[in-house]
Amino acid sequence: VAARRTSEFERIDRIQQLLDAAPRRQRTNQLEVGIGDDAAVLRLDQRSVWTVDAQVEGVHFDRRWLSLGDIGYRSFQAAVSDVAAMGARPVAALSSLALPASLKPRELEALVRGQAEAANECRCPIIGGNLSKASELSITTTVLGRVKRPLLRSGARPGDELWLVGRVGMARAGLLALMRALRSRKLKPCIVAWRRPRALCSEGQALVGRARAAIDVSDGLAGDAQHLAKASQVRLVFEAARLEASFSPEFALAAAELGVLPIELALSGGEDYALLCSGPSARRPRFARAVGHVERGRGVWLERDGRRKELSGSFDHFSSS
């Protein structure tokens, strides 16, 4: 027991060191007590958003295709993405790590470095957390953010445009490339997109006052669109031509290399952490691309050449219909 405990304290000390090594600018002046006491203390005087996200080995990630640094990085970005989708500014995070006994100290360090790197990029310091033993590796990240008027899923109205911010499908293409052990240079940007996604925080904040509703695309564009449609009690219509016009040339090349239609990757792929929003056409910011519109009704539809088909949340179902 003594040996285990000492080693746990050493790990916490080491994690604290790694987190403290992050540049000063990422520390928040709202933080009054960080790692080392029973809880973190924050001074908050504005509306706060607060989310938790878990990534579990074998469910959300596979060490065959991701380094420990990638795993730490993307688990953090995935959690912050929910704050971005609210139009909020991330303020601080807590990290709860469940660690198998087989995880080596340097592997834990690599994991935490990945988290710290993402925390630094998001300007969202990890101010506390928890370590526990487990038989499988998992990372649970909880993030607090601040926002004046949050962007909810429920605000979409008929007549809104449907906007896409960021890319979709790239990460899915990257995962497929890794699963098929394809090493083409054309697929490299997709692999990077899957391994190192970025939460769209500044875009999310800039959408406040412009978009009426937003959601982050974590599970897949078609699937997450269902949540937006349901929460807003509207119908979302993706216009295939506009969606396809939003694809980058490198994405089209990668899809060709994989032998998959780009639009299939785009509708099924989620782990890029793009933002799907709706808002009045006149208020669309430059960084958002119009890819459809909002109507009365329900469900999510794909329109091409005046014909429509309904998309289910599961892309498997869509592609076989």
Next chain:
Amino acid sequence: VAARRTSEFERIDRIQQLLDAAPRRQRTNQLEVGIGDDAAVLRLDQRSVWTVDAQVEGVHFDRRWLSLGDIGYRSFQAAVSDVAAMGARPVAALSSLALPASLKPRELEALVRGQAEAANECRCPIIGGNLSKASELSITTTVLGRVKRPLLRSGARPGDELWLVGRVGMARAGLLALMRALRSRKLKPCIVAWRRPRALCSEGQALVGRARAAIDVSDGLAGDAQHLAKASQVRLVFEAARLEASFSPEFALAAAELGVLPIELALSGGEDYALLCSGPSARRPRFARAVGHVERGRGVWLERDGRRKELSGSFDHFSSS
């Protein structure tokens, strides 16, 4: 994929129902958006504390000795206990559940009911969370609280009394009883103490302005005392006679039934979630019992009849010395 997804959404709906079924008084008027969007929204205008705690099957609990309801209940109380130890009032919590495929829906319900019961008792609603698949069951709870002046581990000063709030050793006795399959009526209160611990929230808040330092006893009195001593850079001295005078008659009976010295159980036992604090004698509240004092120096000591021995964080080491 479609089946899995639907079932996950159904589970979330069901959890939301169970949480909404909790009495109205536990809902916070600071909550603006709860379960169902990307993040929870809170209005906070005071100093906030924020903690995360994980309980993993096979590490922190064993289903042989705990019902799913117990597991949910105690995981929540364990997380809130950190907020209590800061002298803070818990405001809200998020729950992240990692669920093995073998967990039946009614088992999940029992787990969430246990969480909701604890949340209700703590007046700390669960306002969001996350579900994921996993091969082992784990519950990660993050709690926000409010406090004007937090009780830190680092505030103890030479000359302070050492105070104990709540009981220690009962839960450990209960666990031993279960492990040894003892069914004596004398052990029942201990089994309840282990299965259904309670975070000492009102006591923690009442300690603000009285105690100078506090920590919750989650790992064991002797071990957690080390954290307080180290953070405050002082020596803590438990006085055996005063510590023993604090034991309840039922605890002494249970220890006798187990054939263990009560003071050994008290120093090693942690999962009662008592509070260990220090403060000036004149400010000791009625509900706190003086069990020692604070000196210049370092480490944690046990004094009996004028003789002292140093306690290590590990009770195994202490008892064999």
